[in-house]
Amino acid sequence: MEMGERRAVADLALEKISEAKALLAQVDDMEKNHIKGASKLRKRIQAEIKFLNKGLKSGSEMKEDHVMCSNLGQLGAVSAVAASVPNVTGILQPFTTMINEKLIIDIVADNGRQWMKVIMRNPKALHLLYISGGRKGTKPLDEVAEDFVMCAEQHPVFYTTPKVVFWFCNGMSEGLATALEDRGVHVHGHRIPDNQFGLADFIVEDSGSEDLDSEDEESEDDNDSNEDEPKEENHDDDLNKEGTYEDGLIGTLSEEKHSNNNVDHLCPLELQKGPDLVPHLFKLQIEKSMPTEASSENCQNKNEPVRKINLDITAMIAYVSATANGGANFIFKDKLLTEQAEWERKSPVKETLDSYFKGCELMACQEAVDHFSSIVGTIGGEGEQTRAEQLLARLTIVPGVDYLKDKVRQGGRASDRARLVFGTGHAHRAITVTSNGNFVRSATQQGVKLAVLFHQPRALTEAKESTATSL
Template sequence: METEEIETAKKRCESVIRTIEQLPLSTAITPSCRRTLLKLASSELSFLSSLSADPSPQPLSVNIGHIESVVKLVRLPSVTGVSRVCKPVPLPIGGVHVDLVCTLGKAPVWIIVSDRNPNYISWNGDRHGGKGLRSRIQQILAAAQSTTTLKPSSVILFFANGLPSSIHEKLKNEFGAKDFNFGLDSDFDCEETTEGDWVNVVRTRSYREAVSVEIKLMDQCDSLAFPDLEVLVKTEVSEKDDFSSVISSMRLQGEDFLVNLDTTALVAFVSGIANGCAERLLEMPEIELEEKFKGNTVFVIAQARSEIENPVLVKMGSVLSGKRGIVCKSVVTEFKELVSMYGGHNEKLRAEQLLHRLMLVNDNPTERVMGLPTRRKLAMKNKIVFGTGDRWRAPTLTANMAFVRAVAQSGMSLSTIDHSPRALTGD
């Protein structure tokens, strides 16, 4: 093997490792998935480094191309809720390898990535006994249909180097595959590296020939029977503060661009801490704080400091502007009880205004979320709330990160948006 080829491959590994380390939080990739990708890329780099010192010729590993392609997809803005990468998905009928378990747009999907030379992609297997593409797809689809909690709405096949037209047609005719557009805008991935006073722009990979197809599964996600809904009475809101500005920016019509709000989101929205009381709380004497909040003083003060650094309504505004907020009936019931018991006059007024801007939907969780085992971190009430958001294909805005982590640990991809918690203060 040429030393130049090895060095080029090593640079690709180093580039991928830097990219993985810098993955933005917007990808919503779990720490476990990040570690898996780093381990794969680092192992490939170690292997190539061992070849550099070996004078005997060996075939160049092709794994780096596969890792590059997976990372390319993870970086797409439309890919969120990445809960599993490059691992078998454990299922009742046996595990099946899936490169990405994630949410794409609004739907849970499995993505299979191929970096093979299209000339070596076989439909029915090869003479050396290797399984063909047809057999592998059958296995993946059977596995997908065998599970409830991890069942995707579709399986997407991404062929990074292209696909022979004959096999492309067979995918369409036998499996009903449809062409899918990931929106890979640029022909090349580019990376900037600094050497002294020079900045080099390195073109690392072209996806000009890439082909993607989607195989839809017959799932309730494909033909949603939307639950009966009831739109709460709407009132006009004058934009005189951050709270009013955010709720005025929300849409009141349509069933696209939805965001599901859980109880933590509603409480944070109307909390006095998020609406101008943070500095006043920090200036209060400790004895008054203890009398007002009893054993929760440390908790409230921490939230007040967090609010000054990162105002929660700024996050709410970025998430909800131009979107329609929905809320399920169990959340409204719980929220009203909390506000009634712990909310002050202003918090109660804000709660009334907020509910008037949201679409009320019945509790109607999807089977896949309800199929999760019920335990402390996966409480039934939370499965109902997040599952209802899943039914509407709406990400759930929440501060309940214990539930979000527990879902991710199960291997399920669920669309969520986190926010910092805020408590009612009696304002």
């Protein structure tokens, strides 16, 4: 290699490194937003930087192909798309299929209800792979789509199958897009007529790589020593043979993650303009809308958002509590009540609960209602009792269904009642609103995934105001 060529390759490598460092700034924002897998994305970008630096420092005959085969383009595309869609909760997340294979989801968005695969590859190569039915053990994307859809059906969020979206950064053939939609996948990107590829005359080489799941995929907390140098081969079927247990998305949202998003908003994706943090080699033409209804009319996944809310006792108490209804400006003799009042001043719980309730049918089991009524009648103040009557008038009260009796085992009367409440919600395909994190954690540890929305706890405090210090 001549000196001028070597210098050009070195300059290209330095440019790639600079742009990779800019990507790390975008990952910083993801980590601040507590997006699961952001640290994994960071490690992969850092591995690419290390690989390029190693080539520069060694003085070896690093060629332009060595620089261009880097996965930074794909990593940048994933980062750019993630910055442009709302409510991203996961990056590069593993899920298991029914046959215990692992599937990597590039972006988990819409609070878990959308699985997105970001595809950077040459559209001609993708079309050729599709019409030829695959080659050398590599699956065409229509077969990959079947894996995604089947896996999504096994991991429902709030009783709804996640929508699978294939996002083509460089476009795709009309034939491939139609085949994907026939299999239940929503397609995003420019569509190219099949006859424009001219594949009868020549075969195009594929220079892109978007598959980031290696055969020795590790969790984001594991040692990533095997990622020091990026792999040059593609794994087009997006699957490897190593099984993994995925417990990241069990259909639960904390109050903090959901405070501005009611259940009605768990709906088809609406793009939002993200920060322009992506350098020019990674920049995408992000459109501001998803495919039209006409382009997606063949999609099979048309599950409606859950519109039924099941209230447990903690949610009913929090909703009628004096603390949550204007009585937060007190210092109580009970330290816990004072702490809850402080929480209320910072984060009003009734606003959170109302956002959960909006547009939904409210229900509760008879056993929960009886216990709630007993508590309010015993220690509730006059205002709390009035609000309790108003709340109960809004509820559809149903008999308790002990659906989880043989699935979740705990001891004590309170635990049995909680199991009945959550079981009733599950039997009615309703989302249970609760502050009972202990039961949810216990159920998860026993392999039961519950659809829940969390809120901060509040106690009945009206009767304690007379002995409290007013602020």
